Amino acid sequence: MSIKSETIGLIAGGGQFPLLVAKGAAAQGHRVVAVFFKGHSSDEVSSVVHDSKELKLGQLSKLISFFQKNGVTKVVMAGTINKPKAFDIRPDFRAAKLLFKLATKGDDVLLRTIANEFEAEGMQVVGPHVYAPELLTPSGLLTRRKPTEMESSDLSVGWKTARELGRLDIGQCVVVREGVITAVEAIEGTDAAIKRGCELGGKGCCIVKVFKPGQEDRVDMPSIGLKTIEGMKSVGATCLGVEAGKSLFFDLDKAIEFANKNGMTIIGLTPEWFEDK
Amino acid sequence: MSIKSETIGLIAGGGQFPLLVAKGAAAQGHRVVAVFFKGHSSDEVSSVVHDSKELKLGQLSKLISFFQKNGVTKVVMAGTINKPKAFDIRPDFRAAKLLFKLATKGDDVLLRTIANEFEAEGMQVVGPHVYAPELLTPSGLLTRRKPTEMESSDLSVGWKTARELGRLDIGQCVVVREGVITAVEAIEGTDAAIKRGCELGGKGCCIVKVFKPGQEDRVDMPSIGLKTIEGMKSVGATCLGVEAGKSLFFDLDKAIEFANKNGMTIIGLTPEWFEDK
Structure with missing residues (x-):
């Protein structure tokens, strides 16, 4: 079976998991670009991907532009964003509009809404296990x-x-x-x-x-x-x-x-x- | 309105609440007897009731005998039993039989089962607010x-x-x-x-x-x-x-x-x- 090579946009949270996913996707023949967050994720991911950018939580417009510029077709999120700290998010205008749509902001609703936003831009959101099925x-x-x-x-x-x-x-x-x-x-x-x-x-x-x-x-x-x-x-x-x-x-x-x-x-x-x- | 005078069996947990209930019931013209538990409730309740007895948690048979001996017609529970500590309960045979009946031992099921046990002995279980409605x-x-x-x-x-x-x-x-x-x-x-x-x-x-x-x-x-x-x-x-x-x-x-x-x-x-x- 040959897998079509694509450009994967990795949103890297904390820990080693984003590294495993980046390496797994690369091993499957994909090109990987990543964003990571100061105080939440390590910049180590930069060394194993084609291109990367550091963002603050809530900078959704910048994130989407970076992925679009790189021709990302699939988006994958891996690693923890410390939830208590996430209350310190400073949402940009696009993120703020999103948050406004949410009546209750349970994890699941929030994450699904973010996923929908990527899909509206033509980028498919996939689970990290696709690139690290052994986990x-x-x-x-x-x-x-x-x-x-x-x-x-x-x-x-x-x-x-x-x-x-x-x-x-x-x-x-x-x-x-x-x-x-x-x-x-x-x-x-x-x-x-x-x-x-x-x-x-x-x-x-x-x-x-x-x-x-x-x-x-x-x-x-x-x-x-x-x-x-x-x-x-x-x-x-x-x-x-x-x-x-x-x-x-x-x-x-x-x-x-x-x-x-x-x-x-x-x-x-x-x-x-x-x-x- | 005249309220029929009855004998109230008070099961006293921690804090001042059992005292309020004992005094409220007495003020309504009832005779009050109480049991209390070492390490969970204060023996202060003894001083405001007709008769009292100190028990260990789980001594359900002794509790019921004491109430029966006193002609209790209504049972009321007031005050907290520290739940984590309650894992140290040493149930007597009657209490053990009860615990065995319970598939899941959420608070509510446990307390209702105990209440049913009193009712089976002809003692009606009433809420403490009956004697302290101002709360x-x-x-x-x-x-x-x-x-x-x-x-x-x-x-x-x-x-x-x-x-x-x-x-x-x-x-x-x-x-x-x-x-x-x-x-x-x-x-x-x-x-x-x-x-x-x-x-x-x-x-x-x-x-x-x-x-x-x-x-x-x-x-x-x-x-x-x-x-x-x-x-x-x-x-x-x-x-x-x-x-x-x-x-x-x-x-x-x-x-x-x-x-x-x-x-x-x-x-x-x-x-x-x-x-x-």
Whole structure:
């Protein structure tokens, strides 16, 4: 199969993820240009792409001009923009018009609106997993240890609740202990929600992170990594369920090794996982 | 109107609330007996009731015997049992049987199940507001300042979201800033959720606390007080909406005075509040 070479416009948030995506797209034969944001993303991405530009959050017009000048046909967003900090956005006129359109500004609505803006300019928005498919969470039991009966029951409670919460465009993660929801993630981030829920719930908490029903997989996939598992261990959590195929798992091999060493269990959840019980 | 004198069995949690209820019931001409819990409630309640007994959490059989011995006809629960600590419950056989019946142990299900247990013994469970009706939150604007347009919009987002969350038996409180839900209360308590959401959302957050649809008003009404308003002030929150008639507002006069002095706004919310806009 030959893939048509295109020019990919990468919007780079924080962390190593934008680098993986830039390298993955280049390895697939594409030309990559990137924008990155002071205080949010590293400028390291500049060194692995054809051209790049530093912007401030909210400079949507400049971003679109830069992509148009470079003949971008596909846009991909990768890496975290720290959400609390994003309240400091200084929107330009085009961004301000967009924000005005939004009645409720949950993540999902905001990101989908931005995506629509690119599509109106003839640039297709695609998910970062297109260029880094190896990051998608596999399904089923990923560790040596299976969930206990209590953990299985908590996974089920967490799965149902997290999906309902996603429907309200609130977070993607819940902490469960013996049937009680001890924490719900809003904008504090998964790590903070896990820490809080486990400190309140005590040892043996179960973490469930899901893709929001109707969520934009092009722009906002849930993600998990070795650091998540290490954080769980430090507060006594024993079980992680994360939606398979619709979430990104960074450093999966190291995470599984760490979990196995510490008697933890990790499951790539699908609706079938619960039907089989 | 003459009220029939009855024997009221008071289950006393923490704080001054059990004392108010004991005194209110006595003022209505009832005989009051109370149980209280080491580390959770003060023994001060002993001094204002006919008889009392100290128990450990989970000693449901002893509690029921004590009430039966005293000819209790109505049971009332008042004051907080610290939920995180409640994981340390050592249930007796009767309590354990109850816990076993519960598939998910959200607050509401747990409390309703306990209430049903009393009713099965011929003791009617009533809400503490029956003996302290002056604590119910009045409806409408309670402060001099009205909500701004943005606060009104955030109240509406918070009201809808908090009620949906209540339907899932998760918390009663959300923090909103410019349409974004910045915190959702699970078991950490309202004060902690307010602090987190406001620190993440910045100055100008709006707090909404509601009665859960289908919640047991006999055993678990949302409550708010002067301390809530002081806590809001310390993190820059400016607006509080709390469900009128279905929540308890402690030290209301002092809270309003404090809010007025600090330019804050407090609203007793009803569905009509939003229809009138």
